[in-house]
Amino acid sequence: MTYRISRAWARVRRTEGKGALVLAAALLFASIGAACKDPKKDLPGPGPSATSSTLASAAPSSAPAAAQDPAPTGKGDAVHGKVLMAKYECNRCHDGTGLEAATPDKQCVHCHTDIVDGKFKAPAASLARWKTVVAPLADVPTLTATGKRFSRAYVETFILEPNDVRPKLVPSMPRLGITRADARDIAAYLVPEEVSDAKPTGDASRGRALLDTKGCGSCHAFTGVAALQGSAIPVTVEQKTMARAQLLAPDLRYTRDRYPVPRIVEWLKDPKKVKPDTTMPSIPLTPAEAADIATYLVAAELAPLPTPVAFVRLPALERKVTFEEVDKKVFHKTCWHCHAEPDFSIGDGGPGNSGGFGFKARGLNLASYEGVSAGILDKKAGDRVSAFAKGADGVPMLVKALIARHSEASGASTGDVRGMPLGMPPLSAEDIQLVDTWVTQGRPK
């Protein structure tokens, strides 16, 4: 039996209150999340998704450029996949990549962790200021044992069109500039051995009861079904570990897309045996109980996700908006770390300026007024073009990128325009309005 994965499994993210400094906005595989799959392509699976047809009708009709690549044939080239992992700098965010660790000045998450732990060498006042900003950006899942958990097809699709399945984790996997063939090679590297999928054999209603009584709801969300009960987990877990577990816990809605059924069962029986560095505690379960839970996870009828609310561009403010205000509330708060001034950053202006995560250098410096005014390197010719150049729709390029992030977050195609901030929650409509107004007013300093 096969089931279809709909692109309409769009992420629904709470965006307000999550605007944080993008110290490494791009987080590769930050949440191995639900697939936004070409609806025409079937995947092996345990049963039909109860919602796929409903959701498919609500999905945007056009798939992003990457998804429109002709599907490569074969399983992918794992050796090339490892090379691509280095090219896309997966190790700047993730551990467990099989690559050498990125240097300390490049490893975003380690740097954030050092700041939070007070180990980063900086004046105390700076550390105190940074701590609050980077605290939500100090954790991402490791890629350890990816091949022992997920299906290769899922990993390929997720790399190509990531969405957010970890509701409590602020950063999410960014949309890379990657082809389907490259995504397939990386998936082949990360998932060297496939397992045959199987029908779930347990009792779904018992599985549901177990989810409620074993404390699964204390970490996991499961959207689309009745809310899980928040019972305590039946094992003792250190408070710090529990906090991390809650942060990294995926929405169980997506389990059916991510795991082949036999691997769900193995995982439930002993997660640490599968992935030693997991934060998921080992809950004592009999094989039958694990099978029951797995059955519910893959067979429970899911209510459709709420229809994404279209972004509404607010009208320009009537009051004067200066660069100082935009810088303080947006550029320096959110954009600056990836679009920094290379001269003051050991030559690396961040991925948005000097390049990184597989992106070419675009030379966009949002660290100063002069930097913003100096524009961006054109993708093709390499000439400088204004970051405020208006498209056919009359929207300045910079504003368009900020709006595109809303579209990406709701699962819509943004074509060539990459949503910003990359891999982070979209800016609020009010913050975008501020930037928009500043541009409209002639960018007063």
Place this chain on the structure above:
Amino acid sequence: MKKLGWLVIAAAVVAPLASVADAEACGGEIWRESNERPKAKPTPAALVAKAEKSMEDGKGDVAVKTVLEAYPKLEKAAAGKDAMANRALRLAAVAAVRSNGDQSVVGAKAPVSYFDYDYGQDVNVPAKLQAPKTNEDRTARLEWSIKALRSLHEQSPNNPTITGELGEALAATPGHETEALELLSQLSDKDLLGTPQAYSSLARLRFQQGLTKKSAEALQRCNAMTNKPAVCGPQLPTNPA
């Protein structure tokens, strides 16, 4: 007996070293006792950042003195591999242009820093800027700015900030107006002119060419960018050339 011989040789080697160390201790005794070793000098990056802030605040003289603290021989410098030195050079060149040659590293006395062992403290004699004595002096300083910015522009031809500043320098220096107009117009047409001062220069050049409508547009952009009317207004002549 053999061991004793080695000890004698070792003592002979060590004794002179010990006496040298004692002599050093005497000379540095004041600061050693007071536990006030000379403080670490601010890094060039910190000084350049400080200078840029001063420049932004309209304190060009402070900015020039600060970059001289980091790079005392800036007057003889050209664009090179040191990013901070390049920024310092740019800043010094622009400061001279915007002050019409008054705030320049040309002819400036470089700062001096030393540790006064008698008083056990650092002594810093700041840089001293010299006003140009003649119009030729003034022009020479503007020409110095052009030369500095041109070398930076040659190194980074695709940097609109430097190109705009070169245009501004050319616009301020007699005999370079045509080139200035060309550079500034090109950037303006692409919406890559990043400072009100550059737009002000463009407005003036266009006005001199009789391009009054385009001049007004540039002036409008200048005024939109800054809330300091002096930046745009006084530089625009009242009559076209």
